[in-house]
Amino acid sequence: MAGLSLHCPGAVTVTVTRSTKTRFSRITTTTIRTRISCIGWDPEGVLGPPKGGHIARLEFKKRLEKDEGAREAFVQQLKEEQERRRAERQARVVPETNDGLLEYFLDTEAREIEFEISRLRPRLNKEFFDHIKLELGQLRFAVSRTKEMEDRVIELEAIQKVLLEGTEAYDKMQADLVSAKERLIKILQSEDKKSTLLEMVERNQLNRSVLALLDENIASALENDHKEAAAFMENVRATMLKYITV
Template sequence: MLIDRRLGVKAQEAEKEAEEEAKKRHKEEREKLQAERDARVQPGPEDPEALVRYFFETEINEMEYEIVRCRPLLTDDFFNSLKASIEKEEGLEKEKREALYTVTSGFVGFVDQTTKAMLQPRERMMKLLTAKDKKAMILEMVETGELDINLMALLKTNENTAREAGLTQEADFMKKIYNACSKFVSV
């Protein structure tokens, strides 16, 4: 019995060490990736062709990140310039530019929709949190259909963020609001 217990403790210690090592490697890899991302220099908005080259030089697994990061540069002027350049090109270069247009325009639409979808719950959360009578506001929001999964996810995210930051009182408050709202939304 004593031997089994000691073996169990050693196995738990080894598992914990392996888990800590994996977390450390993951953190180092994330820091390395972020340093590489920070080292890339975006072109300015005045040169759409430089932005096209920038995307061509971007690794495929970093394309979504760069599209989001360059979103302010992806204006109608950029897309019009890209379309015009597609008309001038031939062969492989034309295909590459067409693919870039398809990817960037499609993902920009997705990013814009997602941003809009995330802003609405934020506004509703602020409305709820600033209300003097939280219970009455929750009932009002139920009637108007303003309580939904996106708002619940935002409340839970804020609770978790507060807890991770050591803000126990704020996290408990968010949990209380979340629990009150969850009675009306199936999560």
């Protein structure tokens, strides 16, 4: 069975609980939590869901900065984990029917839901959600309901909410990316960047999404040894920070 709760707009926290009955009728329950968010969207999921232990992470970061061997081992570990998860994803066969797709998502690990939503977004349409509603209606209004049917209703309601809110978050993220790209191009191509930034501030168009996209471009320029372009964008970034408020 699965449950879901919201903590902030655009973010979904999913709790998936699996119960296994043994031959002695004892039930073992395992709970997995994951997070879908339009901020910090991580479909690759290499680093896993957000965790506590801020001080421990800072200490680990300092150790990586000082210890080259540990840093290389950590990077290698990330690469291996990424390759392992990529292989697992490629091994999964996506069903062609809505019924099969529903079971596919029900069998998906919590940490993979975010990736699967981004990959299969076109399939998560009205027809698919109508299919879930139809099965829910049949189960809810059945003349006689069994425990298995009640569990199925809870399961379907949970995955329905996860997918609806997950697709909403994904669509919002995509819209934000398009908008951020247009605004960033406007800033970079402007001859009077200060005036452009002030105008965007007045219209509430300058936000962290634009800054994040600029950071990605700076990182890409540095990675490809485009030092002049990176320096230019870093100057733009410094100017943006004077005006950015959200």
